[in-house]
Amino acid sequence: xxxxxxxxxxxxxxxxxxxxxxxxxxxxxxxxxxxxxxxxxxxxxxxxxxxxxxxxxxxxxxxxxxxxxxxxxxxxxxxxxxxxxxxxxxxxxxxxxxxxxxxxxxxxxxxxxxxxxxxxxxxxxxxxxxxxxxxxxxxxxxxxxxxxxxxxxxxxxxxxxxxxxxxxxxxxxxxxxxxxxxxxxxxxxxxxxxxxxxxxxxxxxxxxxxxx
Amino acid sequence: xxxxxxxxxxxxxxxxxxxxxxxxxxxxxxxxxxxxxxxxxxxxxxxxxxxxxxxxxxxxxxxxxxxxxxxxxxxxxxxxxxxxxxxxxxxxxxxxxxxxxxxxxxxxxxxxxxxxxxxxxxxxxxxxxxxxxxxxxxxxxxxxxxxxxxxxxxxxxxxxxxxxxxxxxxxxxxxxxxxxxxxxxxxxxxxxxxxxxxxxxxxxxxxxxxxx
Amino acid sequence: xxxxxxxxxxxxxxxxxxxxxxxxxxxxxxxxxxxxxxxxxxxxxxxxxxxxxxxxxxxxxxxxxxxxxxxxxxxxxxxxxxxxxxxxxxxxxxxxxxxxxxxxxxxxxxxxxxxxxxxxxxxxxxxxxxxxxxxxxxxxxxxxxxxxxxxxxxxxxxxxxxxxxxxxxxxxxxxxxxxxxxxxxxxxxxxxxxxxxxxxxxxxxxxxxxxx
Numbered sequence: 001x002x003x004x005x006x007x008x009x010x011x012x013x014x015x016x017x018x019x020x021x022x023x024x025x026x027x028x029x030x031x032x033x034x035x036x037x038x039x040x041x042x043x044x045x046x047x048x049x050x051x052x053x054x055x056x057x058x059x060x061x062x063x064x065x066x067x068x069x070x071x072x073x074x075x076x077x078x079x080x081x082x083x084x085x086x087x088x089x090x091x092x093x094x095x096x097x098x099x100x101x102x103x104x105x106x107x108x109x110x111x112x113x114x115x116x117x118x119x120x121x122x123x124x125x126x127x128x129x130x131x132x133x134x135x136x137x138x139x140x141x142x143x144x145x146x147x148x149x150x151x152x153x154x155x156x157x158x159x160x161x162x163x164x165x166x167x168x169x170x171x172x173x174x175x176x177x178x179x180x181x182x183x184x185x186x187x188x189x190x191x192x193x194x195x196x197x198x199x200x201x202x203x204x205x206x207x208x209x210x211x212x
Numbered sequence: 213x214x215x216x217x218x219x220x221x222x223x224x225x226x227x228x229x230x231x232x233x234x235x236x237x238x239x240x241x242x243x244x245x246x247x248x249x250x251x252x253x254x255x256x257x258x259x260x261x262x263x264x265x266x267x268x269x270x271x272x273x274x275x276x277x278x279x280x281x282x283x284x285x286x287x288x289x290x291x292x293x294x295x296x297x298x299x300x301x302x303x304x305x306x307x308x309x310x311x312x313x314x315x316x317x318x319x320x321x322x323x324x325x326x327x328x329x330x331x332x333x334x335x336x337x338x339x340x341x342x343x344x345x346x347x348x349x350x351x352x353x354x355x356x357x358x359x360x361x362x363x364x365x366x367x368x369x370x371x372x373x374x375x376x377x378x379x380x381x382x383x384x385x386x387x388x389x390x391x392x393x394x395x396x397x398x399x400x401x402x403x404x405x406x407x408x409x410x411x412x413x414x415x416x417x418x419x420x421x422x423x424x
Numbered sequence: 425x426x427x428x429x430x431x432x433x434x435x436x437x438x439x440x441x442x443x444x445x446x447x448x449x450x451x452x453x454x455x456x457x458x459x460x461x462x463x464x465x466x467x468x469x470x471x472x473x474x475x476x477x478x479x480x481x482x483x484x485x486x487x488x489x490x491x492x493x494x495x496x497x498x499x500x501x502x503x504x505x506x507x508x509x510x511x512x513x514x515x516x517x518x519x520x521x522x523x524x525x526x527x528x529x530x531x532x533x534x535x536x537x538x539x540x541x542x543x544x545x546x547x548x549x550x551x552x553x554x555x556x557x558x559x560x561x562x563x564x565x566x567x568x569x570x571x572x573x574x575x576x577x578x579x580x581x582x583x584x585x586x587x588x589x590x591x592x593x594x595x596x597x598x599x600x601x602x603x604x605x606x607x608x609x610x611x612x613x614x615x616x617x618x619x620x621x622x623x624x625x626x627x628x629x630x631x632x633x634x635x636x
Binding site: 263264265266336340342343346347357361364366367369370371374375376377419420421422423424 | 448449451452453454455456457460461471475478480481482484485486488491502505506509512573574575576
Binding site: 024025027028029030031032033036037047051054056057058061062064067078081082085088149150151152 | 475476477478548552554555558559569573576578579581582583586587588589631632633634635636
């Protein structure tokens with residue numbers, strides 16, 4: 001189980017680092033800015049989670065592997081776009097690029113939501129669905145909120161289709177299934193539910209109510 | 213005393229959730245964004261306080277009641293403005309609306325300032341006026357700062373009339389009166405001082421010095 | 425050693441408070457906003473560091489001296505610019521002013537990087553270069569990031585020449601030299617390396633790669 005969670009964490013780290021690094025590249029930041037924003041996005045949610053849970057120093061500080069993967073990802077993406085700047089220039093028409101970015105962000109959201117719940121369950125033993133889901137959602141959305149605030153954008157969580165909603169739904173599924181079907185099933189189902197809801201919302205352009 | 217503080221906390225939660233939710237509604241966020249910004253404003257200051265005091269997990273995570281009241285408030289306000297969008301359209305001339313918003317923000321500021329001092333006094337027993345006031349001010353202004361940063365606004369605390377000043381004055385009164393007149397008197401007087409100073413400053417448009 | 429670190433901390437506090445206060449003054453904030461932004465910049469990095477290290481309440485809350493120096497600095501700068509507003513008006517041509525501001529920010533960055541490493545080494549005894557450097561960089565850049573986000577600017581760390589790079593290089597030098605040459609040598613050399621790299625980068629306008 002620990003290995004499985006670790007693999008998930010690394011995939012989530014790479015996915016979130018990609019989303020942070022690409023936003024920095026689009027904003028014409030230099031290679032250091034790209035790495036900083038990539039790393040902040042990748043480890044930000046987990047750091048918030050650990051501070052909330054009272055785990056000091058946070059895992060991202062104690063184990064270099066997460067920051068290392070975030071930096072490798074960011075630098076690789078920088079190298080690719082530096083040698084092929086046309087990737088960004090044709091972007092307006094490039095639906096493929098936008099879809100990959102959305103997938104990265106969604107994958108990070110889903111993975112960190114369930115990973116956050118696992119971490120919370122390791123610290124707090126009593127069954128408290130609200131607490132587990134809240135920690136999971138914070139872990140899932142935290143990195144993206146830091147990324148957007150530092151990049152000067154309105155946070156995704158406030159404006160994108162069904163963003164927090166997908167994380168909350170996946171978190172509830174994860175907590176319920178962990179109890180009834182075991183940890184692995186809960187983690188996998190929670191992840192799938194988050195990703196599927198977010199992808200469906202983006203594909204069908206589900207719009208939630210807003211005051212006009 | 214605990215019941216009294218709890219009632220204050222719920223009033224402050226509703227007041228701050230209202231101020232966060234209305235800013236989200238004005239910015240045309242959807243119903244989820246409105247709830248997220250309302251809840252962040254309502255529990256943000258208390259979360260910062262608990263992290264500073266070493267209370268993990270923070271109260272907002274351990275006890276769902278605060279988030280629940282924030283969500284109820286935000287959803288109710290969304291429903292009202294969704295069915296009566298003219299409330300916002302006539303806003304430019306609507307002094308009444310602006311005054312209610314200011315009152316909500318002021319009430320939250322005052323309540324969380326004194327509630328923060330109570331929480332700090334439960335953790336640190338030695339008498340340290342600076343520490344108590346600092347924690348109170350952070351609790352009072354924290355939610356609003358998060359709200360403004362996430363909404364892309366310059367934080368109130370930096371630009372509004374006498375904002376932090378009111379919280380600091382109320383915090384000092386609270387700490388001094390708690391010692392000399394008992395906890396309830398300190399809490400009530402600190403709250404009144406914060407609210408009155410802020411209201412007077414807004415009403416008379418007190419301007420502090422600024423470099424022109 | 426403790427006295428030496430304390431003197432460094434006060435110099436760093438004054439330097440960062442100056443950089444925060446001047447940005448607030450340039451943005452036409454009133455005297456309270458100037459003090460709040462000055463104090464946030466000065467103690468923000470140390471607060472993040474203490475929360476990461478599990479030191480609660482953070483030093484800035486427990487010992488008033490840092491906030492006091494930040495407020496004195498901010499108020500003094502406000503008084504100077506209020507009575508001499510022409511300092512800011514001729515700013516466009518005033519290279520001298522920009523250089524002083526850059527020096528303040530650089531000094532704060534260098535000092536808090538090495539001070540952060542000292543604090544981390546007091547808490548975590550095992551030798552972990554990555555951890556020490558990470559905490560040092562966070563302490564060094566944290567106050568400036570809060571300042572820029574609250575002032576509505578893109579954080580320096582993402583866009584300025586070699587900003588985080590200088591802090592990382594100085595941090596590594598500090599950790600390595602502390603082991604081999606003793607604490608004082610590590611602190612002084614780490615500080616010098618950070619400041620010199622940052623100054624050279626600004627003077628020679630070193631540009632890092634960015635995608636065009």
